[in-house]
Amino acid sequence: MSRFLHAYSLGYEGISLDRYIEVLKWHKISVVIDVRETPWSYKPGFSKKPLSERLEAEQISYVHLKAAGNPSKNRKMGLPQQEVIKLYKKHLVARPPHFVL
Numbered sequence: 001m002s003r004f005l006h007a008y009s010l011g012y013e014g015i016s017l018d019r020y021i022e023v024l025k026w027h028k029i030s031v032v033i034d035v036r037e038t039p040w041s042y043k044p045g046f047s048k049k050p051l052s053e054r055l056e057a058e059q060i061s062y063v064h065l066k067a068a069g070n071p072s073k074n075r076k077m078g079l080p081q082q083e084v085i086k087l088y089k090k091h092l093v094a095r096p097p098h099f100v101l
Contacts, residue, residue, distance in 0.1 A: 017045035021058055031061040035069035067097035 008027065012020050024032065032055055039048035052062035074087040 012041075012043065012046050017051075017054060020046075021054065021060075024055075024060055025058065029060060031063060033068065034062065034064045035066070036064075037066055037069050037072055039064050039066075065097050067095055068092070 008029065010020070010023060010029075015023075032051075034048065034051070039051070041047050045051060045054060048064060052064075055062045070084070070088040071091060074084055074091065077084075079087075
């Protein structure tokens with residue numbers, strides 16, 4: 001039997017932590033990979049420690065994988081989105097993130 005890995009993207013702007021967890025559970029997400037360069041947020045519950053603790057309490061694993069994120073220098077140059085995406089792709093090719101489940 002083959003096993004497939006599916007990846008989803010879920011931001012948290014405009015939703016509560018409870019709703020975030022609800023969406024993860026609805027879609028049977030078992031691992032959250034946080035690709036933020038700095039896993040910190042002004043929004044309550046979404047910084048690394050409280051987020052990882054809440055996810056673990058809900059039986060959802062948490063991994064911070066900074067290398068998979070788009071570096072802030074790429075995003076803060078004032079470039080059009082397509083240019084930022086090109087830089088991000090170059091970043092991923094030059095420094096592929098490694099993660100084993």
